[in-house]
Amino acid sequence: xxxxxxxxxxxxxxxxxxxxxxxxxxxxxxxxxxxxxxxxxxxxxxxxxxxxxxxxxxxxxxxxxxxxxxxxxxxxx
Numbered sequence: 001x002x003x004x005x006x007x008x009x010x011x012x013x014x015x016x017x018x019x020x021x022x023x024x025x026x027x028x029x030x031x032x033x034x035x036x037x038x039x040x041x042x043x044x045x046x047x048x049x050x051x052x053x054x055x056x057x058x059x060x061x062x063x064x065x066x067x068x069x070x071x072x073x074x075x076x077x
Contacts, residue, residue, distance in 0.1 A: 026051045 014025045021029065030047045037043065059066070 011027060011031075015028045015031065018024045018028070024032075030044065030051065033047060034044050
């Protein structure tokens with residue numbers, strides 16, 4: 001069985017196998033953007049922030065379920 005975190009953090013697989021920009025992941029597109037602009041860090045950090053905004057919004061919408069799941073597995077004592 002494949003570890004979920006291995007797939008989630010897989011960077012080199014999509015970078016090697018996906019040629020079409022429409023099918024690439026956001027992180028590989030940011031990496032290619034960095035390759036084109038070597039030391040222009042401002043736009044690269046802006047793209048990184050834009051890439052994390054959906055995850056933060058998702059956390060805020062499911063925060064109550066996430067915390068209930070954490071406390072359901074907690075051991076008292």
